[in-house]
Amino acid sequence: MSLVVQKYGGTSVGSLDRIRVVAERVADTYRQGHQVVVVVSAMAGETDRLLNMGRELSPRPVEREMDVLVASGEQVSAALLAIQLNEIGVPTRSLLGHQARIVTDAVHQKARIRTIDGPALRSVLETGQVLVVAGFQGTDAYGNITTLGRGGSDTSAVAIAAAVKADVCEICTDVDGVYTTDPSICPNARKIPRISYEEMLELSSLGAKVLQIRSVELAMKHRMPLHVRSSFSNAEGTIVTDEEHLLEKVVVAGVAADKKTVKLTLRALPDHPGVVASVFEPLAEANISVDMIIQNVSKQGHTDLTFTVSREDADRAEAIVENLATSVDAQGVTRDDDVAKVSIVGVGMRNHAGIAARMFRLLADADINIEAISTSEIKTSCLIETEHADRAVVVLHDGFELGKPRDA
Amino acid sequence: MSLVVQKYGGTSVGSLDRIRVVAERVADTYRQGHQVVVVVSAMAGETDRLLNMGRELSPRPVEREMDVLVASGEQVSAALLAIQLNEIGVPTRSLLGHQARIVTDAVHQKARIRTIDGPALRSVLETGQVLVVAGFQGTDAYGNITTLGRGGSDTSAVAIAAAVKADVCEICTDVDGVYTTDPSICPNARKIPRISYEEMLELSSLGAKVLQIRSVELAMKHRMPLHVRSSFSNAEGTIVTDEEHLLEKVVVAGVAADKKTVKLTLRALPDHPGVVASVFEPLAEANISVDMIIQNVSKQGHTDLTFTVSREDADRAEAIVENLATSVDAQGVTRDDDVAKVSIVGVGMRNHAGIAARMFRLLADADINIEAISTSEIKTSCLIETEHADRAVVVLHDGFELGKPRDA
Secondary structure, X not given: OOEEEEEEOOOOOOOHHHHHHHHHHHHHHHHOOOEEEEEEOOOOOHHHHHHHHHHHHOOOOOHHHHHHHHHHHHHHHHHHHHHHHHHOOOOEEEEOOOOOOEEEOOOOOOOOEEEXXXXXXXXXXXXXOEEEEEOOEEEOOOOOEEEOOOOHHHHHHHHHHHHOOOOEEEEEEOOOOOEOOOOOOOOOOOEOOEEEHHHHHHOHHHHOOOOOHHHHHHXXXXXXXXXXXXXXXXXXXXXXXXXXXXXXXXXOOEEEEEEEEEEEEEEEEEXXXXXXXXXXXXXXXXXXXXXXXXXXXXXXXXXXXXXXXXXXHHHHHHHHHHHHHHHOOOOEEEEEEEEXXXXXXXXXXXXXXXXXXXXXXXXXXXXXXXXXXXXEOOEXXXXXXXXXXXHHHHHHHHHOOOOOOOOO | OOEEEEEEOOOOOOOHHHHHHHHHHHHHHHHOOOEEEEEEOOOOOHHHHXXXXXHHHOOOOOHHHHHHHHHHHHHHHHHHHHHHHHHOOOOXXXXXXXXXXXEEOOOOOOOOEEEEOHHHHHHHHHOOOEEEEEOOEEEOOOOOEEEOOOOHHHHHHHHHHHXXXXXXXXXXXXXXXXXXXXXXXXXXXXXXXEEEHHHHHHOHHHHOOOOOHHHHHHHHHHOOOEEEEEOOOOOOOEEEEOHHHOOOOOOOOEEEEEEEEEEEEEEEEEOOOOHHHHHHHHHHHOOOOEEEEEEOOOEOXXXXXXXXXXHHHHHHHHXXXXXXXXXXXXXXXXXXXXXXEEEEEOHHHHHOOOHHHHHHHHHHHOOOOOOEEEEEOOEEEEEEEHHHHHHHHHHHXXXXXXXXXXXX
């Protein structure tokens, strides 16, 4: 007998028929003798419907109340799934955030979980009941309802799995695992049987479609194995786990492209100590994540400072550096929306020299110009023109032979 | 400065536009310097939508989870109204049942309120905030979500008003008060400026459309004045209050017709001690309210026992007495669905003789046959054929001159 946390996303509980399918899956697991905690998202479309109502009333709706509003979405899906599980003979009770004692900080709309009463949840499981917990929600120390931000149900699931010391946290979704790259771009993309937390984090632009980054970080911290799999089949999906549990340390596990990136350049910035810090400090204060940073060799005491941000932060970032340009005596700011970042990721990269060089060669042979490069221990990223992004993915996927079947 | 509880029903918060109108009304009261607690129902149609989803999954959905499901409806309307109030500059926070510490018994779907933390609510009001409390919901002693049953938001409002020691509990609804009779039947029906709790209770079939009976009982118990008024105008509605606060003790305050009644007769029941008790005990155990009871004079040791029940209880009641008929040696059971009860109500009836006789005369003059009669201190009811019900209402309303304007 093991203790399993299963998370079902909005598409998986998007209609009463789908809720019936999910209930059968949960019942199967339960009848195999496992203890089961189910974490559910709101029915697909429901969160947007609620958010839109709030925004229609107010251009800047008060955040505390938006949390009360949207938290109702998970409440409905949790209750419906509990009704259906009881209907098919599985004793089940739903728990909302406050009932599961999911205590968060007080940051409405993007709260972070502080504590969960794992022993209390376990004692309910010991009575033979399945628990259906409303994802995405908690309460702050004063009992105000909070939500974890978009995709927060993944984080709820991992945090609950850690709190109850589950054996595995299954992320059941509408795809059947993590792929070597986006199958819609590269038809011979292959499902990855096992991948490390680190690789999963670096493959964010792939992973974001199936897993919220914070949930992977949290799983890594608690060494909680994640199993990304389809809600609609029993096929094995992708296990996200510790590196030592990988059967094979592949050199390149996957290829990802991020087309939602914007390049900003501060031109002819005076090159003296502290000037770079004075650029990035205000961006950090505005909570803007800067991704790649490229500083060219300075000429006559001036340099061009280039960096990338996500498209949603681009307007704010541009305004901040425009503002800065005068005070730091730069010539001006250039913005380029026509860029994409392609990355190769793999823990084996650490021990294999020449992987980055091979990536550059593959792109060069395909006549794709590289505008900037950044590297980490297990990832190499190149900034290229957006129009070449899909072709670059195919070139790299084929060049590193990711489409070839391997043993799991 | 006074402390006002305002309750808005589902129609009053049935759309974002209506929520804007309600917010303006609340803001008016707040800006006049009053402390305001608003109690809201779910947006019109929402409770039914949620109930239907649950019932589509399960013919007998588990009640605990149905409460979780439907409680989300009031959560949404409370959050939306709080968003709009903040938007127009009124500092407001929403409170769900568990946050307002509305503790009920553990009877799901028809829970009764045990306690509300009035002092805690008052201390929030003292900070200058408006409170919007989700009606219809509470939690039991273990934190399970409960609901109060249909129309429970009225009861929430009165219970909260009593707990915070409000000066008045306004029931804001889509009608502008309580009328002497149903205006759709009797066009000269008149709005009643003041009415006693007792009269309101007896006029249940009128009142049920604007006020849940339990909420009137609760108001009477706490001597909390109710003000039934329109959500969409500032006109005075009907004050429901203690008898001593009535300006005038009218003989007949209103006329009501109940067409949802069914007459059951146990024929030729042996007339010996205890036999009547043996009929009504099983009905009471089945939680069936018997309304009128008529026992004819016995002939040769046998009597016909007639009683009425509501249409929704009729099938169960019939089955119970059919079952009993053999064991008590009765001849059989007759059921008549074609009956209606017309009633006249007024506290002045206590001191005026001949009111009942005048009612019988008015009906007789209109060729309406009376099948049974029952009386209380302040009410006289006659059972008649359903087809005559509307005409009987008009005859009585005109006969007692209820359409004539009076001073408030």
